[in-house]
Amino acid sequence: MMNPITGRKYVKTWQADTLWPFLEDHYRLLEKDLSEPIIHAYPLFKVLPDIDSLNTWQMRLGDAAYHKYLQDNQPSSLEGIDLVQPHGGFYINKAYRVDGLALLDASVRRWVAKGCYQKEVFDLSELTYDGTSVRYRSIRAKHIVFCQGHTISSNPFFLDIPVSANKGEALIIESKSLPKDIIIGHQVNIVPLGNDRYWVGSTYAWEDETIAPTAAGKEGLLDRLAKSFQGEYLVLDHLAGLRPASKDRRPIIGRSPKSAQVACLAGMGTKGYSLSPYFADMLLDALFNQKDILPEVNLARFV
Numbered sequence: 001m002m003n004p005i006t007g008r009k010y011v012k013t014w015q016a017d018t019l020w021p022f023l024e025d026h027y028r029l030l031e032k033d034l035s036e037p038i039i040h041a042y043p044l045f046k047v048l049p050d051i052d053s054l055n056t057w058q059m060r061l062g063d064a065a066y067h068k069y070l071q072d073n074q075p076s077s078l079e080g081i082d083l084v085q086p087h088g089g090f091y092i093n094k095a096y097r098v099d100g101l102a103l104l105d106a107s108v109r110r111w112v113a114k115g116c117y118q119k120e121v122f123d124l125s126e127l128t129y130d131g132t133s134v135r136y137r138s139i140r141a142k143h144i145v146f147c148q149g150h151t152i153s154s155n156p157f158f159l160d161i162p163v164s165a166n167k168g169e170a171l172i173i174e175s176k177s178l179p180k181d182i183i184i185g186h187q188v189n190i191v192p193l194g195n196d197r198y199w200v201g202s203t204y205a206w207e208d209e210t211i212a213p214t215a216a217g218k219e220g221l222l223d224r225l226a227k228s229f230q231g232e233y234l235v236l237d238h239l240a241g242l243r244p245a246s247k248d249r250r251p252i253i254g255r256s257p258k259s260a261q262v263a264c265l266a267g268m269g270t271k272g273y274s275l276s277p278y279f280a281d282m283l284l285d286a287l288f289n290q291k292d293i294l295p296e297v298n299l300a301r302f303v
């Protein structure tokens with residue numbers, strides 16, 4: 001999910017005004033290129049938990065910088081569903097669901113067809129480099145960019161990078177009583193996937209670096225779902241993953257201090273879908289066109 005207004009204070013997510021036009025163009029172009037629907041625009045109905053939140057939202061309504069993301073002047077409620085919404089809620093524009101699986105599958109098919117994709121564990125001991133190029137087995141290139149999630153911090157080219165694993169769990173449910181084309185933001189986010197299926201998430205845990213879903217994670221999600229939605233549903237699946245979270249919650253991109261040919265794109269945290277298109281583009285511009293990297297995301301801040 002990509003949501004421009006986040007947190008309890010309903011503030012614009014970091015760099016929203018820059019990221020949103022970029023990612024809208026980027027995903028539309030990808031859809032065209034891959035001939036696959038990837039991005040789905042849904043209004044996000046944010047449930048107001050209490051009177052204080054209502055006041056916070058009304059304050060945002062008075063700020064012109066928020067107008068393109070907010071729709072109504074009065075709280076509304078979602079009719080015809082068993083949603084817990086005593087104070088109503090409000091709509092956020094420009095929220096999206098990205099179909100990550102469709103994107104990955106179609107991209108891999110495209111790269112395989114072009115002969116530029118191999119699925120294997122990367123073996124660092126086979127990487128060599130000099131001042132102008134890198135070589136990995138039979139492949140010679142100007143640069144290599146490591147995009148390896150939370151394991152970047154054990155890569156010897158990037159040992160100083162503070163990235164840790166933040167475990168997240170989510171459920172896939174089936175229900176005929178939820179809206180098919182609205183994301184609900186409540187104690188959990190409920191995101192329509194089509195065919196009466198919904199993604200319900202998520203959890204945040206620091207201590208557990210396994211990718212197995214846990215009973216505690218499921219229980220917590222079901223509990224929060226029950227406080228949000230009281231209609232009927234069936235749990236179809238339970239998923240878990242590890243988010244690559246940086247210390248200052250900003251992406252980390254740039255060249256390794258050990259070699260200008262070796263770079264990383266890391267630390268996308270909870271927002272990989274909205275951050276990575278823009279910052280991947282920025283990194284390529286730095287590698288190939290000697291453009292500057294925004295100091296807030298530059299790997300140089302940690303070395």
Ligand SMILES: Cc1cc2nc3c(=O)[nH]c(=O)nc-3n(C[C@H](O)[C@H](O)[C@H](O)COP(=O)(O)OP(=O)(O)OC[C@H]3O[C@@H](n4cnc5c(N)ncnc54)[C@H](O)[C@@H]3O)c2cc1C
Pocket residue numbers: 001002120121122123147148149150151167168169170201202203240241242243244265266267268269270271272273274
């Ligand atoms: C429950 C949950 C909910 C989320 N919800 C959202 C959301 O709503 N919106 C959003 O934008 N983001 C969301 N995220 C976060 C998002 O998934 C991350 O920001 C994103 O996955 C980061 O992408 P990445 O490619 O940097 O890292 P990863 O997704 O971790 O991918 C790194 C890849 O590198 C591979 N790899 C590592 N080492 C090697 C090696 N030596 N050789 C070969 N391959 C290697 C790994 O196997 C992995 O496939 C969520 C994450 C979770 C877990």
